Amino acid sequence: MxxxxxxxxxxxxxKLIALDLDGTLTNSEKRITPRTKAAxxxxxxxxxxxxxxxxxPTFGIMPLAKELELARYGGFILAFNGGKIVDCKTxxxxxxxxxxxxxxxxxxxxxxxAGMQILTYKGEGIIATSDxxxxxxxxxxxxxxxxxxxxxxxxDIVYPINKxxxxxxxxxxxxxxxxxxxxxxxxMELYRSADYFLECxxxxxxxxxxxxxxxxILGIKRQEIIACGDGYNDVSxxxxxxxxxxxxxxxxxxxxxxxxxxxxxxxxxxxxxVEDYVLTPLS
Numbered sequence: 001m002x003x004x005x006x007x008x009x010x011x012x013x014x015k016l017i018a019l020d021l022d023g024t025l026t027n028s029e030k031r032i033t034p035r036t037k038a039a040x041x042x043x044x045x046x047x048x049x050x051x052x053x054x055x056x057p058t059f060g061i062m063p064l065a066k067e068l069e070l071a072r073y074g075g076f077i078l079a080f081n082g083g084k085i086v087d088c089k090t091x092x093x094x095x096x097x098x099x100x101x102x103x104x105x106x107x108x109x110x111x112x113x114a115g116m117q118i119l120t121y122k123g124e125g126i127i128a129t130s131d132x133x134x135x136x137x138x139x140x141x142x143x144x145x146x147x148x149x150x151x152x153x154x155x156d157i158v159y160p161i162n163k164x165x166x167x168x169x170x171x172x173x174x175x176x177x178x179x180x181x182x183x184x185x186x187x188m189e190l191y192r193s194a195d196y197f198l199e200c201x202x203x204x205x206x207x208x209x210x211x212x213x214x215x216x217i218l219g220i221k222r223q224e225i226i227a228c229g230d231g232y233n234d235v236s237x238x239x240x241x242x243x244x245x246x247x248x249x250x251x252x253x254x255x256x257x258x259x260x261x262x263x264x265x266x267x268x269x270x271x272x273x274v275e276d277y278v279l280t281p282l283s
Contacts, residue, residue, distance in 0.1 A: 014048065014278055015220050018078070018211055018237055019270060020229035021054040021064060022142060022194070024247055027266045030142060032067060036271035043278045044073035051214065053078040053207045055193040055233055057121045057162070058086055060143025080162035081191060081201050081233055082210030095213050097202045098160035103188055107164050107180070107200050108154055114176045116168035118153065120161045121145075129153050135167035135196045163201045170195035191233035199233060208236035226277065228262070228270050230254065245273050 017040070019025045027033055032040075044050060050070055052061050058079040065077055070088035077086040085095040111118040112129070117136050119128035124145060128136045131149035140147045150156040166176065177198050181190050189206060191199040207227075215222065227234070227241035230250040238244030238258050246258035247269050255261045263269035 012223065012242060012277075014226050014243065015224040016049045016051060016215065016218070016226070017043065017274065017278070018051040018053045018207070018225060018227040018241065020207075020231065020234045021052060021056060021061065023230035023249060023265050024228050024234070025052070025064065025265070025270055032064065033268055033271065035268040036274075037068070039271040039274035039279060040068055043274050044069070044075070046278070048278060049073075049218065049220075050075040051078050051211065052076070053082070053211065053227075053229075053234075053237060055081040055163070055165075055191070055197070055199050056143055057145075058084060059121075059124050059145060063144070076214060078207065078210050078214070080205075081189075081193070081199050082205045082207045083162040083201050085210055085214055094217065095210060096162070097205055098162055099164065099188070099200070099202050101157075101159050101161075103184065104157065104161075104164060105154055106184065107166065110176060110180055110183075111166045111168075114168070114172060116166050116173065116176060118164055118166050119147075120157055120164045122148065122156075122158050127153070127156055133167065139165060139167065139197070163199060166198040166200060167196055168198075173198055193231050193233045206236040207234065208240035211237055211240060226273065228273060230265065243277065245269075 052065055054061055061077045061079055065088050075088050083097050087094050108118055117130045117133045119126050119136055126140055126145050126147045127150050128147055130136055131147040177190055188203050189201050193199050223242035225241040226243045227237040228245045229238055230247040244259045246255045246261050248264040262273045
């Protein structure tokens, strides 16, 4: 079974696979490898639902949803770290929670004082405090979205919004995360989706919470879920799923808390798990 470790229920018939995107489903070139795509397409043909669960905005997830034909097979997009769930077959939003506008000035001023940049999303584009910052441009590249530099960020935002993203060098961003976590405790959620990305989302929003709402609608049990991820914003769904799988490229502490560890995102880790625990038992 390749490089897979952990205690795994091998006789479970899994009905839903929740996948983080960057560092998990896609490789370092932000593409789904042929082996992984083939495994996921076969799983869907056998009736398994796919959920693309990411901090990305809906627009940034849609190309991968189309590539995997989620509309045809009844899959879902879980965007903004769980802040919005979209049924790909109908195009309808089945759940959404937006950010309290009263909290955004605090995020903005704290980011500016720390020498960071902050961004949110406006239609099919990104509105940011800088259109030259390398971390802002990384977010634009990941989502294939244009960046508009705000003249006055707080005035240029079009509400409602699902999240803000603060970006910057890892060490000072970590310090800012600690300050904001203390200052905004019980008011919003903060997650690190990458060393240089700090997700700022509504209180009570995380991937597990939203997956829980979705499976209630679908009539699926949490034991029937496989979740794969590599980042700290994936931890909740790894713990929630019947089989929580960390990628080999995840940090050591994330790998330790997962039920299993698979190959890296550059070595078909998702494909390996799907082949061994969805396709093989039914062959």
